Amino acid sequence: MEKKKVLVIGSNSFSGIDFIDLLLEKGEYQVIGISRSKEKPDFFLTYKRHQCNNYSFHQIDLNNDLDQLANLIADQRPDYVVNFAALVEVGPSWDNPEDWFTTNAVAVTKLAKLLTQFTFIKKYVHISTPEVYGSCEDKITEDAPLNPSTPYAASKAAGDLSLFTFFKNYNLPMCMVRSTNVYGRGQSLFKIVPRVALYLKMGKKIPLHGGGKAVKSYIHIRDISEGQLSIMLDGKPGEIYHLSPNGAGIAICDLIEIICNKMKVKFDDAVDIVGERLGQDKAYVIDSSKAREAFDWQPRVPLEQGVSDVIDWVNENYNEMSEQPLEYNHKL
């Protein structure tokens, strides 16, 4: 059987990396990854455990090298395109909001226009974010209105609105995914789970915005990748699908406490309480019944087990990790 070809845009992102790992694990896919950056250090690239002849990487920047991408697509004729590329950090988006709009809305619009030329593409899967809904008390379904609180969220909402115009008018076979916060082995080190594990190991204090009362939903990256694969194969064009964990969200302080307990550090010794972030959405629980019913999808990795795996990963790669930058660096 001939392998299906999948083009993964944003192959250096944590979600992109795990999605590639899942595709290669299935053995039925030929994967092409692109990113504006060089490939990350190997300890991030969980997909490196597979044989390399089913994966190729190309350094292409969506903001500047769209012609190169057009040539690659024309040449490779992928069956599916899955786009993880975005500027994703919330805090820095207040300093350079225009960069977030340029990447998350303008470049996405150019990409959408380009993709309409390639009728061999069976599905374009776009990774959006529930932050486009802003603060919500109740469980959010896919038809909730857009009400973003930060330039990051507004720029993602802008890209989403743009994509829908290409679905409506050019039948771009687009599905959109909005997932709650992910975590797992391979994640960027400034993200909460690996960061807390790393800080505890280093004996550094963790700055805790607003006391960590904000409730978030965390789901293991492999559960998300499985959901995205179902959406890629069987999602209905023009539809948005939420992916979220079972049960309610968890307060950030409680998540940190789980990690502290596993690493045998006292919570009070581990954190520094600092001020609330601008535009911090208070509650954040999304409803994923639609994807659960459509694809018989459900999360399978318990939080305790997933967190332990991240701690193992930090322990295994501690020397290389401690040489990496631990803060988010904005580059465009």
Added chain:
Amino acid sequence: MEKKKVLVIGSNSFSGIDFIDLLLEKGEYQVIGISRSKEKPDFFLTYKRHQCNNYSFHQIDLNNDLDQLANLIADQRPDYVVNFAALVEVGPSWDNPEDWFTTNAVAVTKLAKLLTQFTFIKKYVHISTPEVYGSCEDKITEDAPLNPSTPYAASKAAGDLSLFTFFKNYNLPMCMVRSTNVYGRGQSLFKIVPRVALYLKMGKKIPLHGGGKAVKSYIHIRDISEGQLSIMLDGKPGEIYHLSPNGAGIAICDLIEIICNKMKVKFDDAVDIVGERLGQDKAYVIDSSKAREAFDWQPRVPLEQGVSDVIDWVNENYNEMSEQPLEYNHKL
């Protein structure tokens, strides 16, 4: 009494021109206009009838000269900023959607960030569009969800979402206006009312998309300018206000027939039926009860009277007008 200072961004736009004309007519305002283009030919600039010492023009491009604008604002310390600048055409936005997002979302985001520095600004009025709502059968109120159908509309929605993040987090004293289609003396010649009058006078056929069945609301520009002035002075920050005519909308073919009758040309001789435009929203009637109640505002210029005035304007300036381009020219 010291005059209040108003900075009008997009002073070469039809709506900007009429708003400046209204401000100068009131006699209580010092007006600073900026546009990326040089001032238009005089027959467009209805405000030229006023003495020039209450108006100054600066050629500044929001996309490229933000520093210049920052200096101007710091120097002039306007009480109010009203922003008409946008790429507004729908059809061409499919060819270069990224340009629409760059101007209508990225530049607006940079502007919003800049304005938060100037606490002497009492109000920032942003001119949005009801096209952000997409196709709607019913009367649309200000809380309707965003559902744009074209890159133009999506780019305006993107700018609007971005502005709200600055209202929510930095208390930018922002009001947003969404008005139905305007017409009047001074309007761009490719817009329906002056264009039809000009084509009839030239004996040229009018291309009529989808037979002109699309229903739109037309309101005289002076009614809109009066509403915008009320919003500038008394609008509540963070609020959106609709401005729309009394009664239901009018089909484009019926509007053309009114002009034909006034100019004594047979409708069937005047038009060529052509295909529907991409992303053409079918119906388009917005509810303006909120502004009517808040400001005791209502439209006062009857359609027949306003249309006659445009025809007079075309007759008065026919020689100069026929030397102008009649099609929209995209430039960025």
